[in-house]
Amino acid sequence: MRHIISILIENEAGALSRVSGLFSARGYNIESLTVAPTQDPSLSRMTLVTSGSDEIIEQITKQLNKLIDVVKLIDLSESSHIERELMMVKVRAVNGAREEIKRLADIFRGKIIDVTPGTFVIEITGEKSKVDAFLSALAEDSIIEVVRTGASGISRGDRGLTL
Amino acid sequence: MELSGAEIVIQCLKDEGVEYIFGYPGGAVLHIYDALFRQEDVKHILVRHEQGATHAADGYARSTGKPGVVLVTSGPGATNAVTGIATAYMDSIPMVVLSGQVPLPVIGSDAFQECDTVGITRPCVKHNFLVKDVHKIAETIKKAFYIATTGRPGPVVVDIPKDITDPRVKIPYEYPRSVSLRSYHPSTKGHRWQIKKAVELLLSAKRPMVYSGGGVVLGNAADELTRLVDLLGFPITNTLMGLGAYPATAQHFVGMLGMHGTYEANMAMHDCDVLLAVGARFDDRVTGKIAEFCPYAKIVHIDVDPASISKTVRVDVPIVGEVASVLTDLCDMIQAGERRPDREALAAWWDRISHWQKVDCLRFDRSGTVIKPQYVVEQLYEATHGEAFVTSDVGQHQMWAAQFYKFDKPRRWINSGGLGTMGFGLPAAIGVKLAHPDSEVCCITGEASIQMCIQELATALQYRTPIKIVNLNNGYMGMVRQWQEFSYESRYSHSYLETIPDFVKLAEAYGHVGMRIEKAADVRPALEEALRLKDRTVFMDFLTDPTENVYPMIEAGKAHNDMRLSPGMIDARELA
Numbered sequence: 001m002r003h004i005i006s007i008l009i010e011n012e013a014g015a016l017s018r019v020s021g022l023f024s025a026r027g028y029n030i031e032s033l034t035v036a037p038t039q040d041p042s043l044s045r046m047t048l049v050t051s052g053s054d055e056i057i058e059q060i061t062k063q064l065n066k067l068i069d070v071v072k073l074i075d076l077s078e079s080s081h082i083e084r085e086l087m088m089v090k091v092r093a094v095n096g097a098r099e100e101i102k103r104l105a106d107i108f109r110g111k112i113i114d115v116t117p118g119t120f121v122i123e124i125t126g127e128k129s130k131v132d133a134f135l136s137a138l139a140e141d142s143i144i145e146v147v148r149t150g151a152s153g154i155s156r157g158d159r160g161l162t163l
Numbered sequence: 164m165e166l167s168g169a170e171i172v173i174q175c176l177k178d179e180g181v182e183y184i185f186g187y188p189g190g191a192v193l194h195i196y197d198a199l200f201r202q203e204d205v206k207h208i209l210v211r212h213e214q215g216a217t218h219a220a221d222g223y224a225r226s227t228g229k230p231g232v233v234l235v236t237s238g239p240g241a242t243n244a245v246t247g248i249a250t251a252y253m254d255s256i257p258m259v260v261l262s263g264q265v266p267l268p269v270i271g272s273d274a275f276q277e278c279d280t281v282g283i284t285r286p287c288v289k290h291n292f293l294v295k296d297v298h299k300i301a302e303t304i305k306k307a308f309y310i311a312t313t314g315r316p317g318p319v320v321v322d323i324p325k326d327i328t329d330p331r332v333k334i335p336y337e338y339p340r341s342v343s344l345r346s347y348h349p350s351t352k353g354h355r356w357q358i359k360k361a362v363e364l365l366l367s368a369k370r371p372m373v374y375s376g377g378g379v380v381l382g383n384a385a386d387e388l389t390r391l392v393d394l395l396g397f398p399i400t401n402t403l404m405g406l407g408a409y410p411a412t413a414q415h416f417v418g419m420l421g422m423h424g425t426y427e428a429n430m431a432m433h434d435c436d437v438l439l440a441v442g443a444r445f446d447d448r449v450t451g452k453i454a455e456f457c458p459y460a461k462i463v464h465i466d467v468d469p470a471s472i473s474k475t476v477r478v479d480v481p482i483v484g485e486v487a488s489v490l491t492d493l494c495d496m497i498q499a500g501e502r503r504p505d506r507e508a509l510a511a512w513w514d515r516i517s518h519w520q521k522v523d524c525l526r527f528d529r530s531g532t533v534i535k536p537q538y539v540v541e542q543l544y545e546a547t548h549g550e551a552f553v554t555s556d557v558g559q560h561q562m563w564a565a566q567f568y569k570f571d572k573p574r575r576w577i578n579s580g581g582l583g584t585m586g587f588g589l590p591a592a593i594g595v596k597l598a599h600p601d602s603e604v605c606c607i608t609g610e611a612s613i614q615m616c617i618q619e620l621a622t623a624l625q626y627r628t629p630i631k632i633v634n635l636n637n638g639y640m641g642m643v644r645q646w647q648e649f650s651y652e653s654r655y656s657h658s659y660l661e662t663i664p665d666f667v668k669l670a671e672a673y674g675h676v677g678m679r680i681e682k683a684a685d686v687r688p689a690l691e692e693a694l695r696l697k698d699r700t701v702f703m704d705f706l707t708d709p710t711e712n713v714y715p716m717i718e719a720g721k722a723h724n725d726m727r728l729s730p731g732m733i734d735a736r737e738l739a
Contacts, residue, residue, distance in 0.1 A: 009346075014281060017282070025286050058473065065469070066468070068290040068310060068346060072346075
C-alpha cells in the first residue's frame with residue numbers, strides 16, 4: 001500500500017543522504033521525495049512517498065526514527081490528510097490546439113504561466129491522481145517536457161507535525 | 164584555557180576519561196599527533212594497520228563496556244578502518260573513531276589522501292560528523308561519545324579537517340558538561356503495562372524458553388537475567404553474542420542455539436509455547452527458516468532498539484527499554500504477585516529437554532592421536548579454569564570456541580558475530596589485554612583468519628601485551644570447506660591454503676614464542692607451558708584434523724528441528 005511519510009529532520013549537510021541511503025541499503029522503494037527548510041531554518045520538512053506491506057512500513061518508520069538527524073515523523077496515510085503535487089508541463093500549442101489546451105487547463109484549474117507562439121507551460125497542482133489525469137488528457141505527442149515535484153502532505157485538523 | 168583544535172581533540176579525550184587510543188598517524192592528523200606527543204594521560208597504541216586499530220579498540224570496548232577510541236588519518240587511513248567500524252556496528256559496540264580529513268578549502272577537489280569518509284562510513288555507523296569549525300570540535304566529540312554509548316550502542320565517526328586543528332589558532336576551551344539532542348531520546352524504562360502482560364504470559368507457560376543475546380552483555384544485565392531465570396526455573400539458551408550473560412555451567416543453561424547450537428537448545432526452541440527473547444535480534448543464523456521458527460510460541464521481546472522488534476519475526480509482547488531495567492521490573496512484579504510458574508508442567512518440560520540432552524550432541528572422537536580441534540578448546544578451558552578472556556576470528560574455530568569454552572561471566576567472549584570479520588581476534592586480544600593486564604587473554608583462531616591481521620604481532624610486542632594464540636591449523640578455510648563438503652559435493656574450490664607460513668618461525672621473527680603441536684597427547688602440556696610464560700605472547704600452532712566438521716548444524720534455510728548431527732549420532736526422536 002502507498003504511504004506518505006512526513007519527516008522533520010535537522011537541516012544539516014548530508015541529512016538527505018542518510019534518508020536516501022537508508023532506503024537503498026535496506027531495499028525499500030521511494031516513489032517520491034521532497035525536502036525544503038521550514039520556518040525554523042534549522043529544520044527541514046521532508047515528504048516521502050513509499051509503498052510496502054504493513055510490516056515493511058513499520059520497519060521504515062522505525063528505521064527512520066533511529067536516524068539521529070530525524071527529529072519527528074508521522075505516517076500521514078494513517079489519518080485524514082491533504083496531499084498536493086505541483087507539475088509544470090510544456091506543450092506544443094499551435095493553431096486550433098491552443099484553444100483546446102487552454103480549455104483543458106481550465107477544467108483542471110491549471111494556469112498557463114509561459115506562452116510562446118508555439119508552446120505553453122501549464123502549472124497544475126493537486127493530488128497525484130489529478131496530476132496524472134491531466135497528463136493523460138493531453139495528446140501524448142503535444143508534450144515536450146514534464147516536471148513534477150512529488151507529493152507534499154499535511155494532516156487535516158488541529159494536529160500538526162511540530163516540535 | 165586557550166587551546167588549538169588539535170589540543171582540543173586530545174583534551175576532550177582526557178575529559179571523557181579515555182585511557183587508550185588506538186591509531187596510526189598520517190598527514191591529515193599530524194597536528195593531532197603532535198598534541199598527543201605533548202601529554203601522557205591518553206596512551207596511544209600504534210597498530211600496524213588501521214583495521215587493527217578498530218578491532219583493538221573494539222576488544223577494549225567489549226571487555227570493559229567503555230567506548231573504544233580510534234585515531235586514523237584521511238583517505239586510506241579511514242578506508243582501512245571501515246571493516247572494523249562495520250564490525251562494531253553489526254555487534255552494537257560503542258566506539259568513537261576520529262579521522263583526519265584534508266583541509267576544508269580543498270575538500271571535494273580530489274586532494275591527496277582525500278576520501279568522503281562521512282559518505283563511505285554512513286551505512287555502517289550509528290552516526291557520523293564532519294566538523295567544519297574549530298569552535299565545534301568539543302561539542303561534536305561530546306555528542307559522539309554520548310551517541311556511541313547510549314541506547315543501542317554503536318560506532319560514531321568524527322571527521323576532522325586538518326586546517327581546523329591548526330596549532331597557531333587558539334580558542335577558549337570548555338568541555339560541555341552535558342549534551343541533549345532534540346532528535347535522540349533512547350528509551351530506558353519499559354512500559355509497565357507491557358511488562359505486566361509479559362509476566363502473565365510467562366507464568367502461564369507450560370513449555371517456556373528464554374533466548375538471550377548480546378544486548379544482555381552490552382546492557383550489563385547478566386545479574387538481572389540470572390535472577391529472572393533462577394526465579395522462574397526456565398531453560399535458557401544464549402546466542403553466540405550472548406554467551407556468558409547466563410553462566411554456561413549453571414543448571415538452567417541448555418547451550419547456544421542456532422546454526423551450530425546444541426540439539427537440546429534448538430529442539431526446545433522449536434517446541435516451546437512461550438519464548439522470552441532478551442536483547443537478541445532474531446538473526447538468520449539463530450532463527451533458521453523463519454516460517455518454522457518457534458511455531459507454537461507466544462513471544463515476548465525485550466530490546467532497547469524499537470527497530471529490532473518485529474523486524475524478522477512478529478512478536479506478541481514487545482517491551483522497549485534497557486534490558487537491565489526491564490528485567491528488574493519483571494522480577495519485582497513476579498515476586499510481588501501470588502502466582503508462580505506451573506511446577507508440574509515445568510518438570511515435564513525439563514524431562515523432555517533432558518531426553519534431548521542425552522543425544523550428547525557435542526560428543527567427538529577422542530580415540531586417535533590426531534588432534535581434534537574441540538579437544539584443544541576443551542583443554543584450554545580446563546587449563547585456564549574457565550577464567551580467560553577469549554577472542555576469536557571467524558569460522559569453524561569460532562564455533563568450537565563457542566561450544567566448548569563454557570563462559571560463566573559476561574564480556575569474556577569477544578568475537579565478531581554479526582559481520583563475521585576474519586582478522587578480528589588478534590588485534591581484539593591486544594585491546595582486551597590492555598584493559599585487563601592481570602587476566603589471561605587467549606585468541607582462538609585458524610590459519611586462514613590469523614593471517615588477515617598477522618601484522619599486529621608487532622603491536623603485541625611493542626606494548627608487551629602477552630596473549631596466548633591458539634591456532635587451530637587444519638590447512639583449510641575450515642567453514643568454507645565444510646559447506647563445500649555438504650552442499651557442493653566436496654568440490655573444495657579455493658578453500659585449501661597450499662602455502663602456510665611456518666608460524667613458529669613467524670612468531671619468533673616478531674619476537675614472540677612459537678610452538679607447534681602435532682599430537683593429541685601434547686595438547687595439554689603445551690597449553691600449560693604457554694600459560695606459564697606469563698610475560699610472553701605465545702603462538703601455539705596446533706595441527707588439527709583437517710576433516711573435522713562443526714556439529715550439530717542447521718543448514719541455511721532449515722528449521723530448528725531439522726539438525727544435522729555428527730555422523731553416527733542418533734536423533735533423540737529415534738532413541739527409546
